[in-house]
Amino acid sequence: MEMNKGVVCVCAALALQVVAVGFLVWRYERIVQKGTEVRIKCQAYDPYDPLRGRYLRVTVSETCTNILFEVDADNYWKVPEGDIYAKLAKAPGDGGLYRVEAVAREPTDAGLWVKTKSLRLARALDHEDKRKGESYDEFYARQKKSGTKAVVSFPDQLFINEKVAPEAENLLRKAIASAVAVFRVLDGEIVLTDIEIGGKPILSAVREGEE
């Protein structure tokens, strides 16, 4: 009886583990297979993390001033709790690249909405926008009137082979202007699938470089 109980416990543990890992695979495979392909301009580097292994850290930092939720004028930096969605749309005359068109607490129309990884709210004018000869008081008054901008980010880690990571980073550094992050989007979920340099997947570009 005790033996059977033990076998049942191990079988239950195995079932739980396989179902959980299987669910993870199903959840993301579905997005990769059926999702809409989205390309967004990016920067990337290899952070050389001994814990996570080699991966390329993608920086996709999209800015948008079309914020569809209430922002407290005095506490403009306060991000609301819960998920924040970004509406992606192809930017005209940008080679089919997508840009963030709006951010909201939930999708407001039938466009391509995705959950953001993070959101930062800031004044629309940065310190770089301070005019020459303009006093700080004048600049802060102008900055306050400029409104709020949302800086959103998406999944930003592309895990790649240990051997090719340094070369990939090298290539990206040289051709940063043509680096594009390729995502798949389905039902509000977004998955990073590749990085392209000059229209070529990063691994192909590295292998071509080696040859």
Add this chain to the structure above:
Amino acid sequence: MKKEEWLRGEIAKWRSEGAVDEATAATLLARYPQSESRIGWGAIIAGSFGALLVGLGVIAIFAANWDFLGRGARAAVSVAPLVACCGVAILAKARGWRSMALWEPLGILWFVSTAAAACLVAQTYNVGGRVPDLVMFVAVLTLPVVWTTRSVAAMSTWPVLALVYGCSSAKWWSGAVTGDIVKALLMLAASIPAYVAFLRRRPSRVALVSSQLVTGLVYSFGTALMLVVCLDCGIQAGIMVFWGCSALVLAIGAAFKLPVWPMVAVVVASFAATPTVAQYRSGLFSLFVISLVFAVATTVYGIVKKRLAYMNIGSILLLYLILAKFFMSRVDFTVKGIVLIVSGVALAALNVVLVRAKRRA
């Protein structure tokens, strides 16, 4: 030969010589039950280390050749070691194999395989999620491993996941940390049934002591560290948190007769008392006085109960507290040197006296 093996041999001899009858022999045998494993702890450690190396080696091979596999193959390869471990566990349960020489390495390999499977699948789909989410996912998946195998290494590592979850998920800057702390403490509580089950199996002395050492340290020091990180409290509150956690572990250890836990708790409390000597914070003086009282009490307890470890912990803390304050003063270094020598001699003499007293007793 182990004591219990020798005793079993002797009881068998007495029975054959007619010195004891069958019922008495059975009563004696029941009084000294056989420990669960006859294989030495050295073999178990070697096996466990081997299992760990195998697990890490498999991960390294997968990682180096990841690109040559498709997504489906990657998923299958990720889950394969986990399924293999479960297969061995089912076989072992079905055959009634209970040796720790099997379950300890299997527990480690299964634990590593489970964590690796989750991480490899996450890497395949570039799920660059939050660290607490990954830790929680791995913790939930590995908990059955801890409960099923009762491996000391797996059992001791699992609560660390709960602490890492607590530390990484707490948004201390937002002030809303209660929920995160409660979740981490609930996770920590989930590790207790496995430890209770482990204790009920009457493990060997080495397993018992090493498990108490690690779990005592995790429950006292780890929990306190997590709370201090989550609450982002100052030095005085931090010391109080460490003392509180140590007191709890000490009380539970004393109540449930886990002799190593109180000792670990006293060490952790002593460690937490060390910053109280700082002079630049006046609020620390009351804690310094409490530390002095604690050190004296621990020393006296060690002397009265003839427990060398407690006496040494208490006297070392006492010496540290007094000497640290003394060395911060402007007294001449010759005097400081003499005081150091006297302290060292006093500590050695105290040990010699106590050892002699123990021998006489």
